[in-house]
Amino acid sequence: MRFLFCFWILVGLIHAPLSASQSVARGRNEGTLSIPASNVVGNGNITAHTHVRAGYGANGPTLSPSVGGMIGIGGVLQAAGNFELFSLQSTGLGLLESHLQATIPGNDNFRFLGAALRADLYLSTALDTISATSDAEKPDYNPYLYPSIIVDFDFLAKWKQVPLKAYLFASMADNPQLLHQYRQVSLISGLEWKMFQHSVFADMGIGFYKEKATRLNRIGDKTFQQYYAWVQPGGRYRLFRRFSLTGGFRFVIRKKLKEQSSLHPALAEFSVRLEAPVYFRETNTEAIRSLVFIEQSKEKSDVARSESMPRLYREVNAGFAEIRDSTETFDYSKEKQDLIQQRKEIRNKMEEIELLFEGLDEEVESE
């Protein structure tokens, strides 16, 4: 585990200079701790993460460290993977999961309403000895493939003074390691106050559980008889403008459990997640977000100098000022015109290539 932890840290540090020119390495898909944003990471961008969850429930303490990563594909897709290194409560091995997320068009614009459909593949490492085809002599480790939906509203796209983002998330897996035993529905909503570098958020979720018919319980539950609801306040703090440290504290606020063979959810859980961009190119979406903040900082710069402001807020505004200094000559409309001109030139060159393709039927040997 130490080897892996060191590996990811090393990878992050090796690649730090690659994006040294970026002001803030803010990923397009950054959401809260429990809900990813509907946007997908930039095309070809790679992010590595490590996540530690420690909690306490009816079954005693829980601890699950995990590592993973994600990659942006084609501008509208994102593949992500996560591996739980071990779990105190299961057989010792943690869950392997991968997610393929496709977002609606407009991903590279600064959009108000975003939505994404995700295919969630859980490769369970929980020993299944209770389903119809397995027992203690012939255990199985099952895969589960379910869809999930993410919807988010970025209020900053409409109102420049409100850096608020609201999230809704619905999936069919609340605790994936119990999928062999329960059908599940998970509904989570979240609010995030998303500042230039850092953010604060609060998630609220509810997980419904319906016991499946197994060798031990041949009938199973007819409805979702068990549920528990939780809230999770937390925040994101960016280190060195690059590494993102997200933390949150989740606690159960309401639950309904069966008397027999009931669930044992973690009643309180603390999570910390460190994300490191391994290969990062800034996306239009986040560049525009930064520009909005810079614009605002012009108006607020006097206030930012005030000694009475909280330290975090002063730091954020100092960041804006620094960026403003480095982008004084930036002219958005001129950039746009240049891009249109460049696109036209490329188009013309491609048409020339088309003409040059005439009669070309031999293998090309180059390099």
Add this chain to the structure above:
Amino acid sequence: MNRIRIQIALGLMALLAGAPTLWGQNSSPGSRRARNEGFYRCENSNTTGKGSIWASVRATGFLWDDPSEGQISAVPFLDAEVNAGLLRFMSASLKSRLVSYFFDQRPQFGDLELGIKATVPNNKDLRYNGFALSLKYARSFKNQFKSIGGLRNDKGFGFSPEGFEFGGNSLFGRLMFERDYIAQNSRIPLKLMINFGTRLSLDPDFFAYPQYSFDIGLGYVGNMADFFAAYSLSGFYNNSLRPKQVSFELPSGAKPVWEIAFPENPMYVVFGGRVRYGTGITLSGYVPLLLSSNVGSSRTKQGLHEFYNMKSNPDPAYRYYEEVMRGVTEPFDPWYARWKIIVELKIPVRYRQTASEMRRSFLLLKMRGDDRKIDIDERLKKIHERARERTKEETGTQPEQEVEEERLRRLEEIRRKREEIQKQ
């Protein structure tokens, strides 16, 4: 020990996943493409470009547990492969499973596979339908592996969590078909691949158990990334509709008889994707999920108990009677790995651009962007027609050397323009 294996597997996967970021960030993705990229086990009908050499490393991991043989087992494999284009229509490959099943807490060397592949020599350009044939010789060096219910012998034959393993020497032939839709319509960058293969053991005791394999895959092949879904099946040839009976001597001296029905053969649905980096490096990930299902007797505790009871006291009123009457002495269960995870890194050791992949890159780049009103196919068709007419006129008046010079000049210009575009 188990945790060390997981660390090995995960470390290898992490290294493979992290490697592309170390190279090739400056060139344009998709500019260097291998002509023979397949969909996991489903092979492409094209061969590696003449003079090109591609090397790949593949890490595989899954969980499989037989309580009678010990605790939970994480199984990590490491494969390496080198592909070289010999002729425009022929390539050779050398593949090896460097790390196979652990035995006595040590990894075993797996196998060595030498192959040759030839395609119909019409692969100068993108082709709508492609056919190829490959022949491989494999030599397995592992004698011990995790087996379903201990069904394996000392020579390395038996049922492993991955399917039936061939020990010693074997031959593997494969016929490949591919439909490349982009060759007909540049708006459809899809590929369909179908493979049919046969595997034959050169061990006289196993001549009677040749295996077939069938793979079909459909995928999107883009400029920077590919995605696909494939179906993969392998099984014993069977000349009747009844389950295939298999029997060979176990290390204990016993020679039980198993029956394998068609749904019990290892069959997987595979989801995968590939990301292409600047220098041609590709990073692929595959997740095969098991589709096989049990027919008749099973290897659960209850299933074994019922079967052995039936064997000692045959009674037509109870299940498994017919199996016992057919001479089956041991229950079989498709107790293969339910899921696997595979990460593959492919590197161009020596790269030669091929016209077909250059054309593909061009069409994909052309279709990218906002202006989608141009019908490239129609325009290319017209250009081809015009070019044909012009060539007819020109070859009538120009000497052959001049035509060749003109062709090279055009080629050089294409290359120059392409570099300009990439720089922008």
